[in-house]
Amino acid sequence: MRSSPLEDRHRRLGAKLVPFGGWDMPLSYPTGTLAEHRACRTDAVVFDVSHLGTLRVTGPEAYDRLQQAFTNDLARIGPGRTQYTHLLDEDGSVLDDIIVWWVDDESFEVMPNASNTDRVRLALAGAGSDGGLRAEDVTADRAVLAVQGPEARGRLATISPEAAAVARNCVEAVGWDGIALTVAGTGYTGEDGVEIAVPADHAGSLWDAVTAAGITPAGLGARDTLRLEAGLPLHGHELGPGITPLQAGLGWVVRWDKPSFAGKAALAVERERGVARRLRGLRIEGRRPPRSGQAVLRDGDVVGEVTSGNFSPVLEAGIALALVSPDVTIGDELAVDLRGTPVPATVVKLPFVG
Structure with a gap:
């Protein structure tokens, strides 16, 4: 099990650490996932996402x-x-x-x-001709902090105006206290913000500065409920073996005019014949949270399966992403089998919040 360079900070803050993708990472802090989620929607939070590869x-x-x-x-x-x-x-x-x-x-x-x-890394090493390329795994050499929320840039600007000014979908090298940072205007919450790669030896200093600026630490529990409200896919749930970009509603990520890419031929066949299922958003009646693997029903018949589900702190209702029959459309009235009880659910436009 690998550890983040910030693990000592998480332990000092009383974080609950759990295994995730081969790493011990903070699930939540003593304030709890709901409070961390709401802080991201209304103010600013910081996630340690050093478990992501680089x-x-x-x-x-x-x-x-x-x-x-x-x-x-x-x-x-x-x-x-x-x-x-x-x-x-x-x-x-x-x-x-x-x-x-x-x-x-x-x-x-x-x-x-x-x-x-x-x-x-192996896929990149096997693509194209030999020579002229280096693909180095530098995951262990850096930490990555995701500062997210409507007040994220304003609070970050008190520490590093240059980092706070990196625009959405842009990436820049900036200096902070003599330390080289790589800052990208990206995130996984549906809110504005940046992700900051910092050398591992200096990660604690940056974390301390960020939290001292009033940015709330948040764990992977809130990161998951936030991305679900934003309708964003999670690998292993909405993406993975047997699930194509077309089924997941992410056809915009496929550029058909490129000469080639891995899997293009099979994907072209699916595009021609049409998908057998597609990803939809479901809003559940009441506050009970649906869970991955639960059946989606139409008039008592199974028409799909929940891929991710939880309670939405903003909507105060259960929400889910589900792979369902391609004829299921927005506005349809379905049901989700919540442990043997069919609970009404409405197909809604994504994102749920945003």
Whole structure:
């Protein structure tokens, strides 16, 4: 089990640490997940997301390798920008969803999910011709802090105006107290904010400065309820074996005019014939939280399955993402089998909040 460079800070704050993707990470602090969630929606929080992988991809072939491996098209952006993309299996299902930080002409920071760093590194090593590329796993060398919420930039500006000014979907190298930071205008909450990569040896100092500025520590429990309210997919739930970008409603991440990428042929077949299921949002009647794996019913018949579900602190109701029959549309009245009790649910437009 790996540990974050900030583990001592989490323990001092009384965090509940749990295994996640091979790491011991904070689930919540003594204030609790609901309070942390609401702080992100109304003010500013900081998450330790050091469990995410970082592959530093450099060299004259870096751009071409990323283009050949991933579904999205870097030609649509440029240095100093970020891009969400997918790595597909040959059957078109999503091996991982990834954020690419294009730092400069021949340098990229590729951010896989916690357990997929080696898989993505091997995929890059196997794409294209040999030579002219370096894909180095630098996960252990840095920590990543996600500062999120409507007041995130204002509070961060009291520490580093340069970091606070990094625009949405942009990435910049900035200095803070003599330390080199890489800051991206990205996040996973549905709120504005930035993610900051800091050398591991200096992570504690930055964390202390951020929390001293009145930014509330938040754990992975709140990060999950926030991303669910925002309708954002989680690998292993809305994405993974047997689930394609088209089924997940993420066809915009696939650039068909690229000459090739892993899984393109199988995905093209699915696009031609139509998907067998698609991801929808469900608002549940009452406060009971639905859970992954529960059946979705229409007139008593199973038409799908919940992929993620929880209680929404903002809506004060149960919400779920579910893979359902492709003829299920927004406004349909369904039900979710909550441990043997069918509870009414309405198909709603995503995001639930935002």
